[in-house]
Amino acid sequence: MSTLPNDVRETSETSLADAARDHLWMHFTRHSTYYQGGHVPVIVKGEGPYIWDDQGRRYFDGLAGLFVVQLGHGRAELAAAAAKQAEELAFFPIWSYAHPGAIALAERLAHYAPGDLNRVFFTSGGGEAVETAWKLAKQYFKMTGKPTKHKVISRSIAYHGTPQGALSITGIPPAKVPFEPLVPGGVKVPNTNFYRAPEEFKYDEKAFGLWAANRIAEAIEFEGPDSVAAVFIEPVQNSGGCFPPPPGYLDRVREICDEYDVLMVADETITAFGRIGDMFAIKRFGVTPDIITCAKGMTSGYSPMGAMIASDRLFEPFKTGTNAFLHGYTWGGHPVGAAVAMANLDLFESEGINNHVQENEGAFRRTLEKLSDLPIVGDVRGAGYFYGIELVKDKDTRETFDEDESERLLRGFLSKALFDNGLYCRADDRGDPVIQLSPPLICDQSHFDEIEQILRKVLTDAWSIL
Numbered sequence: 001m002s003t004l005p006n007d008v009r010e011t012s013e014t015s016l017a018d019a020a021r022d023h024l025w026m027h028f029t030r031h032s033t034y035y036q037g038g039h040v041p042v043i044v045k046g047e048g049p050y051i052w053d054d055q056g057r058r059y060f061d062g063l064a065g066l067f068v069v070q071l072g073h074g075r076a077e078l079a080a081a082a083a084k085q086a087e088e089l090a091f092f093p094i095w096s097y098a099h100p101g102a103i104a105l106a107e108r109l110a111h112y113a114p115g116d117l118n119r120v121f122f123t124s125g126g127g128e129a130v131e132t133a134w135k136l137a138k139q140y141f142k143m144t145g146k147p148t149k150h151k152v153i154s155r156s157i158a159y160h161g162t163p164q165g166a167l168s169i170t171g172i173p174p175a176k177v178p179f180e181p182l183v184p185g186g187v188k189v190p191n192t193n194f195y196r197a198p199e200e201f202k203y204d205e206k207a208f209g210l211w212a213a214n215r216i217a218e219a220i221e222f223e224g225p226d227s228v229a230a231v232f233i234e235p236v237q238n239s240g241g242c243f244p245p246p247p248g249y250l251d252r253v254r255e256i257c258d259e260y261d262v263l264m265v266a267d268e269t270i271t272a273f274g275r276i277g278d279m280f281a282i283k284r285f286g287v288t289p290d291i292i293t294c295a296k297g298m299t300s301g302y303s304p305m306g307a308m309i310a311s312d313r314l315f316e317p318f319k320t321g322t323n324a325f326l327h328g329y330t331w332g333g334h335p336v337g338a339a340v341a342m343a344n345l346d347l348f349e350s351e352g353i354n355n356h357v358q359e360n361e362g363a364f365r366r367t368l369e370k371l372s373d374l375p376i377v378g379d380v381r382g383a384g385y386f387y388g389i390e391l392v393k394d395k396d397t398r399e400t401f402d403e404d405e406s407e408r409l410l411r412g413f414l415s416k417a418l419f420d421n422g423l424y425c426r427a428d429d430r431g432d433p434v435i436q437l438s439p440p441l442i443c444d445q446s447h448f449d450e451i452e453q454i455l456r457k458v459l460t461d462a463w464s465i466l
């Protein structure tokens with residue numbers, strides 16, 4: 001007779017999907033779906049840009065897991081690096097101690113980062129890195145004679161993570177309301193969705209960018225420059241559907257931050273490590289921030305790892321006396337994560353991943369742009385291997401779907417239909433309805449074609465059910 005507790009015995013006797021429904025609390029998930037006959041998709045294996053479910057069906061991983069698996073699934077070199085490190089030193093904290101993996105990775109990230117961003121604080125993910133950056137900004141100004149600077153400016157619909165500070169920086173009201181009151185001091189400004197730019201800038205992206213950047217200066221003036229510590233910006237904003245920065249936008253943000261002594265934080269949780277064809281996307285746009293936050297692609301997902309990278313100037317006050325940044329995470333700089341990140345970055349170099357993205361990003365864009373002939377496709381936008389396709393009800397007027405239509409289209413039809421047709425990607429309604437694509441960086445034209453063909457079929461079907 002089994003000695004397992006009932007629940008565990010049940011798991012082995014019923015399907016994985018049923019056990020997931022009954023015990024696994026999935027993130028950002030409407031669990032009711034699975035109590036109304038929906039089947040929890042269970043992914044059991046990955047190889048290159050493909051994943052397989054527990055029924056043996058293959059899917060194209062059009063989102064690199066969650067903007068993570070840069071080098072694709074099933075890379076034995078990365079698994080081996082993790083195993084080797086776990087055997088040698090599985091864990092040691094970086095609280096007043098160091099270990100070779102964290103040292104080597106910090107040095108390497110500082111080398112890749114622009115300007116004098118030389119100081120690396122490890123976290124276990126992006127939200128913790130954002131949280132860390134805000135705390136650093138507050139403490140830095142307290143230590144340097146500007147103690148009232150504490151607020152953060154960020155952009156509408158931007159996602160910066162779920163810790164309560166990071167959530168306060170996040171610009172997605174429905175994700176925040178259940179947890180209010182959040183950390184005070186989060187101020188929102190417009191994002192750079194050129195497709196939805198105010199009428200007067202509809203045909204002038206540069207003027208739109210200048211207008212959007214100047215809203216930051218306006219917010220600083222309104223809040224009081226003495227109260228504002230930082231501006232958080234993704235070089236290409238994810239949420240809302242991949243908004244690239246208009247020409248000159250990031251330069252103007254840098255100028256405004258300098259003018260008001262406000263720190264510029266590039267949240268590169270998604271955009272770093274090749275997603276936009278460079279180790280850090282901000283370098284491709286020619287701007288040096290004061291802080292970079294990053295995570296996801298650093299290990300291609302073979303182990304969790306995040307980081308905040310700060311400039312020499314921000315570390316300076318911490319070099320003297322009894323000063324310390326009283327902040328940390330048990331898993332920050334985990335030896336296994338650090339070893340995997342080093343092996344991952346070695347492969348980036350030996351396989352020329354950033355060059356591959358730069359050489360193929362045009363083909364990716366052109367392939368997705370073919371979908372513009374469909375009546376439901378309003379806009380195709382993005383950069384590197386990071387694209388959003390905005391869906392509209394009327395292409396000429398750019399009319400979007402109302403809440404009910406959006407619910408029916410995205411949740412009722414598209415998410416499932418895309419998956420059933422073999423494409424895992426994101427159909428999202430944070431902002432206007434979009435489909436988001438962020439394939440592994442090893443992909444080439446044959447993969448782009450595969451994505452395009454599945455999208456063409458499913459979006460054509462979607463139009464017919466509206």
Ligand SMILES: Cc1ncc(COP(=O)(O)O)c(C=O)c1O
Pocket residue numbers: 124125126127128130159160161162234238267268269270295296
């Ligand atoms: C820009 C940005 N910041 C922060 C986060 C939060 O990262 P994590 O989920 O690792 O905490 C994300 C996650 O997608 C992100 O895209």
